[in-house]
Amino acid sequence: MQEQQNIGLKLSQFLDDELDQQQALSLLKEMRHNTDIEAKMLRYQVIGQVLRTEESIHKPIYLVNKVHDALENEVFHFHPATKTAHKKIKLAAIAATLAAVAILIPIIQKQNTVNQNDFIQVAQKQPESFRYQGETLKVARVDQALPVLQQRSLARERLNDYLYAHSNRIFVTTEASFSPYVRTASLHPGQ
Amino acid sequence: MMLNHSVFFVLYWVVVSLAYAEEQTAADYLGKMRQAMHTLNYQGTVVFMENGVLDAVHYRHAVANGREQEQLISLNSPAREIIREAGTVQCIFKETGEAVVDHRPLNHSFLIDFPQDIARLEQFYQFEIKGMETVAMRRCHRIDILPRDDYRYAWRIWVDKDVFLPLKIELLDLAGKTLEQVVFTDLSLPATIPFISLNDTAEDKVRHIHRATNKAQATWPFILENIPPGFETQFYSENPIHKTSEYSVSHLLLSDGLSSVSVYLDKADDSLGDSQQGLGSVNSVTRILGDKLLVVLGKVPPKTVQFIAEGVVLK
Structure with a gap:
């Protein structure tokens, strides 16, 4: 109870700018870890503003900024960092990065595997349609696609034979379509 | 007077020749x-x-x-x-x-x-x-x-x-x-162009594809009831055309002189059924006729191959 009264007093003094720098800094540090103190200070701030003026909206923000500024201006931050400290920080950063990578890679891999499995599962469950050699194939399941593709391949092979016999042009089945004579000749004759 | 007639004749001939040259069709x-x-x-x-x-x-x-x-x-x-x-x-x-x-x-x-x-x-x-x-x-x-x-x-x-x-x-x-x-x-346009010799390739590395000679219409296994105007039979042959099998496929080639259409009668299998396909400039129709597969294709509009295919009757 005594402690709370002291905090209240200090807050009041802080708001009235009656605390020295050391005390103000100590209070701000305390406030950083204790949200109750921060909330109390905001209430004091608002009450003080209401008593003084009708404008009460922007002041708390101003106060928060003031708190942040004070924390930023802590003496600790102005201490020059030594080379050893830099080295330690670097080592710590590298160690942290490696640790993070070591943790994240298995997670990502697992996630990818899960996604692929999900995709396959979804594909196996849902009707699938996709483009193959310029045509849209519709199959109920992915494992039904292979025989369809094989059948299409045989069909194209047969059509290719008919085209070959039709004219003085040889055609081959490619990804996109049938290629004319000259391109066909670029294939190995055994193919 | 005679000279005047000659001049007139030459002039007439020049004019006629020029006119003819202009009228190249x-x-x-x-x-x-x-x-x-x-x-x-x-x-x-x-x-x-x-x-x-x-x-x-x-x-x-x-x-x-x-x-x-x-x-x-x-x-x-x-x-x-x-x-x-x-x-x-x-x-x-x-x-x-x-x-x-x-x-x-x-x-x-x-x-x-x-x-x-x-x-x-x-x-x-x-x-x-x-x-x-x-x-x-x-x-x-x-x-x-x-x-x-x-x-x-x-x-x-x-x-x-x-x-x-x-x-x-x-x-x-x-x-x-x-x-x-x-x-x-x-x-x-050079005065001469050398011929490429065909004898340089070792015989064991040469794959020959033979075509039989034309066969009479009486031997055809089908009748064509629909032939578009101008298309005439060029040849009919029965030869193996598939790389993977040796059985013969009936092949009839029709042409109007510039556009050609092939009609094949082949064994039916699961790979091709009744369908109509466009392969770039080539259009094709396939039909199952009993245990046979009819294929009509050519660099002609889809209507042409469809028309021919609809008029094929097995003997």
């Missing part, structure tokens, strides 16, 4: 083109464009003492040469030393197969001269060959003004969209 140019294609030595770079695929080759046409040889030499790897001579098409693969020799009953040109009987062709196509244009830095007469019905596609040929060779050929669909192009990018 598209058929005249096409006739000259056909003759030039078979009688001149010429070579150049030719670009083939079909189905969105482009290929450039060095083209040579050699002729000497009645012998004619057409050579296509690849500009891109792998190195290969395709030679057509006396009804035989050969493809030689330089890197492997292998060759494919296709013995065919009909002579064709790699550029365009233009019939000798142009008057007959004119019954089914309308020829129009569309002025002068430049192809491969040479002045050409552009001739449009427009079908008189919708059973065939249109052609557009640029015929060289001086030597009458076809420097550009286009096949167009019924909407006027270009389906195929063959274009010379340069042309030269």
Whole structure:
């Protein structure tokens, strides 16, 4: 109870700018870890503003900024960092990065595997349609696609034979379509 | 008085000759083109464009003492040469030393197969001269060959003004969209062009594809009830056409002189059923007739192959 009264007093003094720098800094540090103190200070701030003026909206923000500024201006931050400290920080950063990578890679891999499995599962469950050699194939399941593709391949092979016999042009089945004579000749004759 | 008559006669002859020269028809140019294609030595770079695929080759046409040889030499790897001579098409693969020799009953040109009987062709196509244009830095007469019905596609040929060779050929669909192009990018006419020897390839590396001779209509296993105007039988043969099997397939070739359609009667299997397909400029129809598969295909509109296929009756 005594402690709370002291905090209240200090807050009041802080708001009235009656605390020295050391005390103000100590209070701000305390406030950083204790949200109750921060909330109390905001209430004091608002009450003080209401008593003084009708404008009460922007002041708390101003106060928060003031708190942040004070924390930023802590003496600790102005201490020059030594080379050893830099080295330690670097080592710590590298160690942290490696640790993070070591943790994240298995997670990502697992996630990818899960996604692929999900995709396959979804594909196996849902009707699938996709483009193959310029045509849209519709199959109920992915494992039904292979025989369809094989059948299409045989069909194209047969059509290719008919085209070959039709004219003085040889055609081959490619990804996109049938290629004319000259391109066909670029294939190995055994193919 | 006699002198005046002579002068008048010469002047009359000059005027008539000039008038005749002015009145060269598209058929005249096409006739000259056909003759030039078979009688001149010429070579150049030719670009083939079909189905969105482009290929450039060095083209040579050699002729000497009645012998004619057409050579296509690849500009891109792998190195290969395709030679057509006396009804035989050969493809030689330089890197492997292998060759494919296709013995065919009909002579064709790699550029365009233009019939000798142009008057007959004119019954089914309308020829129009569309002025002068430049192809491969040479002045050409552009001739449009427009079908008189919708059973065939249109052609557009640029015929060289001086030597009458076809420097550009286009096949167009019924909407006027270009389906195929063959274009010379340069042309030269040397006095002689060497023939490529066909004996360099070891016999064990040569694969021969034979075609049987024409068979009489009485032997056909089917009857054609629907034949579009102008299409006539070119040949009928029964040969193995599939690489994986040796059984014979009936093959009938129809042509109007410029457009051709093949009719096949084959064993039915699961790979092809009743369907209609467009393969670039080629349209095809397949039908199951009992245990047989009917295939009709050609560089003609879908209507044509459909019409022919619907009129095939098994004997």
